Amino acid sequence: MKIYKAIIILIFAALIQASFLRLINFSPALPNLLLVVLFLINYSQPLANILILSATAGILADLFSAVNFGTSALAMIIVGTVIYLLRENFLKGKTFFGFSITSALAFPLFYLLLFTLNDYFNLIHDKFGFSANIVGDRIIKEIPADFALILIAYFFTTGYRSSPPQSRLYGRQAKM
């Protein structure tokens, strides 16, 4: 996917997240659409794109949030890089299994980093407090929703791939 297309998608995801999903208010746990879209796009990108997209998504999230400006961006960049390293070193092939593992790790890691960094910036800036506890409570409810949505989205965008990439390669070679 071209990077400008990904940025446009992220802008819409951020707007829908802040001004639609949070306002419809009929479910106690709704997924964080921006995070889901970002991780989904990032999973097939090189590191340079991951860094640009994570910074963009983080700044967009911070525009509509009470966290210290830049906190989400920093958290998303670190998570994006960790996921990239995992993918390149341990989970090459982008299988559904690998994607599930990295997604299961990405959401809790992101929220953990967000609260830690935000509390740290609050200490430095001595600004109005951001209630990490209440967020923590909400996140416990939301992480499963995030995880479920990203797996469904992955399934619909790429299809279920259980076999490792080598076997597909052999299959293609066999056809040739």
Add this chain to the structure above:
Amino acid sequence: MRGNYSHQIKLFFLTVIFILAVVFLNSANYLQPIKNIFYYFLRYPQNLIAEIGFKTGRFFGFVLEIKNLHQDKIILTSENNLLISQLSALKEINYENELLRKILNLPLVRKYSLVDAEIIGRDPYNPDFVLINRGSESGLNSGAGVIDASGFLFGELVEVNNHNSKVRMITDISSSVTSLDQDSRAAGIVRGNLAEGLMFDLVPQDKTVSVNDIIISSESESISDLPIARVVSVERYPEKPFLKIKLSPLADLKNTEKVFVIIK
């Protein structure tokens, strides 16, 4: 391979340094013009999406509330009858009050100027912060009180941009409002609490606070005499210096679409 790794490490650290610069430039308010440009261009799609969000929410809310409609009607009818009788008594008291103030040469009750605003977003991480579509160009300032259409205290402005502002609701754990029990005049602080919702804190054990009492903001706040919450339960623990008072906010914090910002 090694060169590739060092390039990636450089990229990562450059991005982190860029974001850290953003964090510190923002804390020094240098980024405000850039943020305002973003908000300016995003406000039209955001208003549209928020309107669709509220309509969708209203529809689903209506579907989910159908089973409670009959019960609600009975409660509201009885409350309405009670309020009509109280209103009639209050009109007489108000008339007497105005008359006495004129005789004693006291100023009449203070009036506030209000700016109406629509909620156009909610914090993605913490639902106790909302975004409204009015900012400094409408004369808003940080720290101003925010009320709902019924005049109940909703929250306060914590960040004001050109075209929008962020509101911290009274239920957030970082919010605290100096308040009074309207009946017993017991003073305390209304604050958000993670486990209990909203609490009336720092009320000594010897004070009387009853269930269903109304808590109002007190004179020491810049916004005074605004109804905030109703007392839900009062617990006394002999070993503790203060009462444990749980409150229920009077403002509908989840479904409110329009709020008013108080300008002095």
